Amino acid sequence: MTAPPVTMVVFGGPSLFFGRLDRSHFLLLVFVFGAVAYATSAAGNFVIFLICGLVQAYRGARLETRRGDLASARMMHAALICGCIGAPWLLSLRDPDLAEGPAQLVAVLMGLLLLLVLRGGLLIRVLDWAERDLNKKPVPSIEELQAQQEKLHAAPKQLRELATFDASDPDLLDAWQREDTARIETLLRSGDTINRQTWATAGTLLNDCLEARDGARQRLTITMKEAEPVLRRFGLADAAEATAFGKKLAGDAKVLTIDAPWSQRVNYAGGAGQAIGRAAAGSGSWQGAILATIFAGVMLAINHQKRLRQLKEIEGQVTAMATAIRGDIQMFIGMTEEEVVPQYDQALVLIDRLARLTTQLRDAETVPTDKKQGYELFLAAGEARKLIAE
């Protein structure tokens, strides 16, 4: 097996170059090139392999900080394995001399593959655990749920009190009447800000309610699990399967650009000023100064006219956005009043009912004969099952 310097340059160079770029799939190249460089040059070029390994370790450390990028990490892991398996094949195509020591080559690559599997798999599991731990919240106790109830009941009222942009605001109407574009612009900017703040607040309120309901459902699931052994004694076991937890809403809004043709205005005004200055200094004609001044005046008036239309357009957009936000708020009110809050209340009632029935039936020393009592628990468990499934 020979170790030509060309191999080092061809395989080692790009691996170092790509290793600096912030793309996880380039890591595959680092490994493939590193493995090939190592295999073709044997121990003499171990430095190349070492450098590739350091680059990979550096990138791996960076990867650990990106907990959200699990899909990419998994893809990278799979690509690395494929790359390492494909490396000897590529190598045998290139250099027939390798046939001299195929067993050695396969052993090296398999060792590398094993390392990758262990390291990559472990890393991904660590990332998974870290993410799960980050998202995991303790299940609220019954007392905590009861304390939250009042806050949840107040949410629809809070949603109703939220204000959005109002195009019939007397200040705005007055500004339109006087064609005061600067004032209109300020009021529209303020309206846009109010819209966005209101929407964010409404979203937070709804998400808080959904989160509280999820907490109640989780507590209900635990209570159901406790009821299961008792139900089994009656031959009525009903599995508690909680689904669709942790859903939240987020809003995306178009960014409205309220840009003014200020630069043009400044240029026209500046041009007129310069012409007047030149005429006064004797280096320009007075006719030119008058023309530039008239031109600047006309352009300012044109800009004013265009600005009015632009602002009317923006007012329409802000109003449309406010309408959609009011629609969302109405929908959130309906959702909380008709579904989330009743479900929360019902969950608390069911938790209490299930716990009470479970305790009563569990404490019975003999095998229960009163089927009706068992069915009460069975029905409560059924209602709970429906409540925890969306």
Place this chain on the structure above:
Amino acid sequence: MDSAPVEYSDILDAARRRGEAVTGYAALPAGLDKFATYAGLISSALELAKLVATEERDLQAIGSHYDIEVRRISAAFREVEMAMLAGFEQDASLRERTFDAINLLIEKGQFEIASEFHRRLIDSFSRPPLEMLVELRNQAGTGSGTRLRVL
């Protein structure tokens, strides 16, 4: 070195006279030869006149376009809300009737029938999932520049 100030208009006049002598054509007096500037000024003045004349009409047109849009968005959102509330209502009503019937069967000792009835009906409740609701909402909100998404 002391020299008298040179008038800009005098230099221009002298240049005009030399030009007339060379070309044989009469040059326009100073101030009247800025055709491009005059043409620009006239076209800008015409544009301004047009903008002023159509100001009220244009503003009303823009305003009414958004009035229509706002009414459309408002009606679409109302429909989504009504559909959502109807779904809740239907579910609540079905749930109540189902559990009344089951309780009646249990009162009469029909435990097995009650159990089967319960099992079949409990799966038929159909609350609209959040995703579907958000999809409907986003259709209703087209043109408002806002979108909701489920995290």
